[in-house]
Amino acid sequence: MKLRQPASASISGAAFLVDRSGLTDAVKSRSIELMNSILGTTFVLVFKVWGFHWNMVGDSFHPTHKWFQKLYESLSEDVDSTAERVRAMNGKALGSLSEMIEHSIINETIPGELPSIPEMINILLLDYETSIRQMRNACSILAAIQPQDDGDLNYLQDMIMRREKDTWMLRANS
Ligand SMILES: [Fe+2]
DSSP states (O other): OOOOOEEEEEETTTTBOOOOOOBHHHHHHHHHHHHHHHHHHHHHHHHHHHHHHHHHTTTTHHHHHHHHHHHHHHHEEEEEEEEHHHHTTTTTOOOOOHHHHHOOSSSOOOTOOOHHHHHHHHHHHHHHHHHHHHHHHHHHHHHOOOTTTHHHHHHHHHHHHHHHHHHHHHHHOO
């Protein structure tokens, strides 16, 4: 079978190569950059929740310990799928802890500090809201440069909905 040659498309007056799935190089490289930033944020968040899960003390230890396990398990799946999304766009996923921290828009836990369980919930509530804003911002950017980038937009929207549900739980417990 004869493969079609890539066509060219115009974004902001410049010509970009379009691959056989219909995405331009410009969209793919922006997607890789945004997804890697989301990957860094989600990675820092998963480790933060996990650390809280280990170190928490207090009256509500048992249910909160189990609840936080569900949170970090869900975030771990998002970490994996986001890294694989980067690879699907032919990019290189972040592969070191220093890169994860560098790309994250949330701060890691302050070493040596142990918040109370209510403080942990409030910290995570802010971080979850920040991570949702980051994904929503990525959707806006990608939709503006290529509204037909259904793969990335659907992927991000699904992740936003899952994160919003967990944010509701955090807010209801705060
Ligand atoms: Fe555990």
